Amino acid sequence: MIPRWRFILVFALLAGTTLFLHLHEDVAVPINRPFAELPRHHREWRMVSQSSFSTNVLKVLKPTDYIYRVYVNGDGVPVHIYVGYHSGGKESGGIHSPKHCMPGSGWYQAAEERVAVDLGGQSRVRLVKAVYQKGGDSELFLYWFQVKDRALSDEYSLKLYEIVNSMLYSRRESAFIRVSVPFNADRESAYAAGVAFIRDFYPLIMEFLPR
Numbered sequence: 001m002i003p004r005w006r007f008i009l010v011f012a013l014l015a016g017t018t019l020f021l022h023l024h025e026d027v028a029v030p031i032n033r034p035f036a037e038l039p040r041h042h043r044e045w046r047m048v049s050q051s052s053f054s055t056n057v058l059k060v061l062k063p064t065d066y067i068y069r070v071y072v073n074g075d076g077v078p079v080h081i082y083v084g085y086h087s088g089g090k091e092s093g094g095i096h097s098p099k100h101c102m103p104g105s106g107w108y109q110a111a112e113e114r115v116a117v118d119l120g121g122q123s124r125v126r127l128v129k130a131v132y133q134k135g136g137d138s139e140l141f142l143y144w145f146q147v148k149d150r151a152l153s154d155e156y157s158l159k160l161y162e163i164v165n166s167m168l169y170s171r172r173e174s175a176f177i178r179v180s181v182p183f184n185a186d187r188e189s190a191y192a193a194g195v196a197f198i199r200d201f202y203p204l205i206m207e208f209l210p211r
Contacts, residue, residue, distance in 0.1 A: 026170050026171055028087040028089025032207065032209065032210055034208075045071040045073055045200060045201075047071050051068045060093075062093025063086055063093070064085050064086055066082070067082070068080070079197045080178075088166075088171050088173040095176045098130065098178070107132040110131045113128075125144060125151040126144065126152070127198075142195070143179070145176055146177055148161075148165065173210060
């Protein structure tokens with residue numbers, strides 16, 4: 001039988017955490033530089049299009065800053081990049097996971113796994129590798145959540161670190177980074193293109209995000 005004092009201790013900790021989160025105010029942390037300054041040409045990659053979201057979509061996502069572009073490599077393979085930054089202030093919304101957004105737009109998840117991408121040297125980024133399908137279209141998604149200097153691959157860790165940073169530093173800023181590659185049958189080639197893009201652009205993206 002679990003001692004009664006343990007239940008009381010857990011309840012007190014949960015109550016204290018809830019009270020703290022409701023009474024204190026998080027600081028809105030500005031982005032280092034606007035995403036519009038992300039290079040349009042970098043190594044073998046060349047930007048071919050850039051899109052802006054509608055007012056209705058922005059009301060739902062509530063990013064502090066975002067960018068949605070399509071790049072192609074020397075072989076003409078298109079790679080889509082979306083980065084949404086959320087400052088943690090009152091006007092900033094929470095991150096929307098593809099698990100919730102994609103099914104609502106008609107896509108269904110065909111596969112998912114968590115992988116670690118080697119960035120060179122001792123650096124790695126842990127991310128979600130997922131395939132979504134809609135009709136005859138297939139697209140590979142590589143995405144993760146960035147909280148300060150941590151790359152997280154699940155929503156539970158994201159919420160945990162947001163709470164910890166809120167309690168310790170009064171800041172809850174985070175970013176959602178998604179790289180996607182449409183493909184027909186060759187999923188591995190799509191994955192290789194996505195990984196190559198991440199390796200080339202990860203250091204650049206980190207320059208925009210506060211640490």
